[in-house]
Amino acid sequence: xxxxxxxxxxxxxxxxxxxxxxxxxxxxxxxxxxxxxxxxxxxxxxxxxxxxxxxxxxxxxxxxxxxxxxxxxxxxxxxxxxxxxxxxxxxxxxxxxxxxxxxxxxxxxxxxxxxxxxxxxxxxxxxxxxxxxxxxxxxxxxxxxxxxxxxxxxxxxxxxxxxxxxxxxxxxxxxxxxxxxxxxxxxxxxxxxxxxxxxxxxxxxxxxxxxxxxxxxxxxxxxxxxxxxxxxxxxxxxxxxxxxxxxxxxxxxxxxxxxxxxxxxxxxxxxxxxxxxxxxxxxxxxxxxxxxxxxxxxxxxxxxxxxxxxxxxxxxxxxxxxxxxxxxxxxxxxxxxxxxxxxxxxxxxxxxxxxxxxxxxxxxxxxxxxxxxxxxxxx
Amino acid sequence: xxxxxxxxxxxxxxxxxxxxxxxxxxxxxxxxxxxxxxxxxxxxxxxxxxxxxxxxxxxxxxxxxxxxxxxxxxxxxxxxxxxxxxxxxxxxxxxxxxxxxxxxxxxxxxxxxxxxxxxxxxxxxxxxxxxxxxxxxxxxxxxxxxxxxxxxxxxxxxxxxxxxxxxxxxxxxxxxxxxxxxxxxxxxxxxxxxxxxxxxxxxxxxxxxxxxxxxxxxxxxxxxxxxxxxxxxxxxxxxxxxxxxxxxxxxxxxxxxxxxxxxxxxxxxxxxxxxxxxxxxxxxxxxxxxxxxxxxxxxxxxxxxxxxxxxxxxxxxxxxxxxxxxxxxxxxxxxxxxxxxxxxxxxxxxxxxxxxxxxxxxxxxxxxxxxxxxxxxxx
Numbered sequence: 001x002x003x004x005x006x007x008x009x010x011x012x013x014x015x016x017x018x019x020x021x022x023x024x025x026x027x028x029x030x031x032x033x034x035x036x037x038x039x040x041x042x043x044x045x046x047x048x049x050x051x052x053x054x055x056x057x058x059x060x061x062x063x064x065x066x067x068x069x070x071x072x073x074x075x076x077x078x079x080x081x082x083x084x085x086x087x088x089x090x091x092x093x094x095x096x097x098x099x100x101x102x103x104x105x106x107x108x109x110x111x112x113x114x115x116x117x118x119x120x121x122x123x124x125x126x127x128x129x130x131x132x133x134x135x136x137x138x139x140x141x142x143x144x145x146x147x148x149x150x151x152x153x154x155x156x157x158x159x160x161x162x163x164x165x166x167x168x169x170x171x172x173x174x175x176x177x178x179x180x181x182x183x184x185x186x187x188x189x190x191x192x193x194x195x196x197x198x199x200x201x202x203x204x205x206x207x208x209x210x211x212x213x214x215x216x217x218x219x220x221x222x223x224x225x226x227x228x229x230x231x232x233x234x235x236x237x238x239x240x241x242x243x244x245x246x247x248x249x250x251x252x253x254x255x256x257x258x259x260x261x262x263x264x265x266x267x268x269x270x271x272x273x274x275x276x277x278x279x280x281x282x283x284x285x286x287x288x289x290x291x292x293x294x295x296x297x298x299x300x301x302x303x304x305x306x307x308x309x310x311x312x313x314x315x316x317x318x319x320x321x322x323x324x325x326x327x328x329x330x331x332x333x334x335x336x337x338x339x340x341x342x343x344x345x346x347x348x349x350x351x352x353x354x355x356x357x358x359x360x361x362x363x364x365x366x367x368x369x370x371x372x373x374x375x376x377x378x379x
Numbered sequence: 380x381x382x383x384x385x386x387x388x389x390x391x392x393x394x395x396x397x398x399x400x401x402x403x404x405x406x407x408x409x410x411x412x413x414x415x416x417x418x419x420x421x422x423x424x425x426x427x428x429x430x431x432x433x434x435x436x437x438x439x440x441x442x443x444x445x446x447x448x449x450x451x452x453x454x455x456x457x458x459x460x461x462x463x464x465x466x467x468x469x470x471x472x473x474x475x476x477x478x479x480x481x482x483x484x485x486x487x488x489x490x491x492x493x494x495x496x497x498x499x500x501x502x503x504x505x506x507x508x509x510x511x512x513x514x515x516x517x518x519x520x521x522x523x524x525x526x527x528x529x530x531x532x533x534x535x536x537x538x539x540x541x542x543x544x545x546x547x548x549x550x551x552x553x554x555x556x557x558x559x560x561x562x563x564x565x566x567x568x569x570x571x572x573x574x575x576x577x578x579x580x581x582x583x584x585x586x587x588x589x590x591x592x593x594x595x596x597x598x599x600x601x602x603x604x605x606x607x608x609x610x611x612x613x614x615x616x617x618x619x620x621x622x623x624x625x626x627x628x629x630x631x632x633x634x635x636x637x638x639x640x641x642x643x644x645x646x647x648x649x650x651x652x653x654x655x656x657x658x659x660x661x662x663x664x665x666x667x668x669x670x671x672x673x674x675x676x677x678x679x680x681x682x683x684x685x686x687x688x689x690x691x692x693x694x695x696x697x698x699x700x701x702x703x704x705x706x707x708x709x710x711x712x713x714x715x716x717x718x719x720x721x722x723x724x725x726x727x728x729x730x731x732x733x734x735x736x737x738x739x740x741x742x743x744x745x746x747x748x749x750x751x752x753x754x755x756x757x758x
Contacts, residue, residue: 013413025404025631034392036599037727072451076621106620220415220626241485242455247599248628252404348416 043070074224116334157296282358422449453603495713536675661737
């Protein structure tokens with residue numbers, strides 16, 4: 001049976017520049033040459049230069065290749081930061097109340113105690129953050145860091161406005177708290193103005209920035225990166241033991257991106273925007289009367305609220321039967337609360353499959369309601 | 380100033396098949412294609428198949444690609460095993476009394492308590508291992524695992540005979556202890572017969588095997604791997620959070636190795652053997668009267684014992700002045716004991732540099748002696 005993957009946060013496969021990337025491989029490999037016999041440590045300099053330029057252009061601030069370390073996907077960075085900054089099991093990490101399921105699962109496995117900060121339509125609420133920091137400091141258990149997804153938040157798609165970002169940084173630094181800005185969707189932008197990263201708003205070494213090539217090119221490359229100023233940069237690197245990221249993967253991507261980064265991003269975003277619109281249109285025509293959903297200006301997720309009387313197990317069973325995979329709301333809740341939401345990752349499936357599947361998802365939601373299912377259809 | 384690196388465990392740079400590898404890149408990248416938009420998880424199947432074949436051929440047993448996970452160098456595997464199997468700081472790990480400095484430093488940073496098992500000319504002593512296991516079990520503090528380098532041991536070059544391997548497995552399994560076989564030098568073989576890996580001698584899932592492409596091709600690729608049978612395999616993978624190893628690096632190496640593995644290994648070993656011989660000849664002609672050293676049948680290290688009255692700081696200063704880097708004996712001792720040894724990694728420097736530097740190292744050893752320096756020369 002064919003599978004329709006609306007669960008994984010993957011990019012548009014058809015956009016992947018296979019032939020073009022291959023065209024850069026020969027020269028890139030020859031350029032590395034005898035350096036393949038050395039450990040890469042911080043990673044291929046050429047790619048770090050391309051990345052520094054990418055960040056400088058997007059954020060309008062100077063970025064130094066020496067402050068960048070290439071990672072085996074940004075998930076290595078997510079992991080490494082907690083390993084470096086946690087002192088003992090039970091240490092507290094703050095996140096948005098809803099956040100990336102992978103981060104939640106990693107931090108729980110590392111023994112952290114996660115405290116979720118409530119959100120509003122602009123992201124993490126600053127009053128709630130300050131109350132929590134105040135209380136944790138009073139108790140003598142300050143958090144090791146705040147992990148935030150301020151840009152095209154996963155799963156909600158919220159873009160935190162600059163004013164909120166400045167407030168967040170102010171409060172965090174007032175309590176001497178490290179802030180991790182996971183900006184992996186940073187360049188997946190569709191509409192309206194962009195907002196600056198935390199590190200572009202403040203030079204504190206207590207701001208750590210993560211990004212990746214996974215959401216523009218593809219996660220199969222495993223090319224993420226961490227950007228931080230010393231001494232934080234060195235503190236994180238001290239906990240890294242794997243000898244660095246592959247020069248083979250990095251050199252080829254560097255050669256390709258040097259010539260093609262922004263053209264590629266523009267082209268890929270054009271398709272992704274169409275997919276976003278197709279998902280929203282499908283929801284509009286099939287569940288407009290019973291569901292609400294996000295309209296993200298970037299990123300690759302639609303966050304759908306369904307009626308609270310939907311039987312989650314029945315919904316899953318119905319969609320599984322059709323090969324449709326999606327993200328369950330509880331996976332993104334810091335306390336795994338069974339909230340009436342599902343996440344549709346719209347990067348991977350084709351437009352055709354989106355047109356086909358979204359009405360099926362709508363039907364399944366209706367068919368899974370415990371009450372009123374008949375009346376609703378009749379409304 | 381030019382640096383002569385006898386410190387890093389790197390391969391022969393001139394052997395790296397740059398042009399040949401580049402020749403395989405285009406087809407390999409095209410073959411992966413849209414899979415770049417997916418997470419690699421266990422890693423590129425083609426490379427795991429090549430590796431399974433490599434292991435089957437060397438070890439004479441069936442190896443399954445499903446039991447292999449590609450790693451960001453075998454150092455990721457070294458790290459992951461401890462992260463997966465340790466329960467708390469202070470947990471005990473057994474190693475040979477002398478072992479790879481990287482492993483020692485990782486395990487210490489992870490909070491393990493390292494207990495070194497004394498060695499003889501055949502490697503880890505089984506009587507000492509059994510005594511230690513017996514004592515630790517009696518105390519209620521059994522070790523989490525035994526980390527061993529039975530093949531071309533780092534730093535001593537010792538090749539553990541099959542009979543000793545069988546004894547080690549017997550004792551370990553009797554005490555229900557996990558054994559990690561780090562075979563990263565496995566194919567770097569010069570003389571005489573080979574010895575089988577632990578996993579080829581016993582089917583217990585408590586035997587974990589590590590290997591790498593770093594010591595045949597180069598560490599810049601960051602392509603190591605872990606091989607283990609279930610349920611151990613899954614237990615280790617549960618602690619892995621990085622989404623897998625790059626499909627870009629792995630697919631290119633798979634295509635190259637499928638056609639070239641053993642020819643390449645033969646060619647690279649031919650050069651490395653010459654380098655080993657050149658180091659030994661240089662030591663023979665310069666410090667035959669005051670030093671002894673290993674004559675390894677494989678691997679990339681010579682372990683040199685110098686007179687105990689050598690001033691270590693002076694030796695280092697003299698060699699630093701000439702740009703000569705080497706491994707300090709204490710770095711390989713589980714308790715960092717200041718033993719009168721140095722390690723010469725002979726893979727990276729050219730034959731010409733070896734001919735030039737080994738006599739300089741000899742001179743520096745003589746010049747660093749606190750006593751008898753004059754009389755020894757006159758003997």
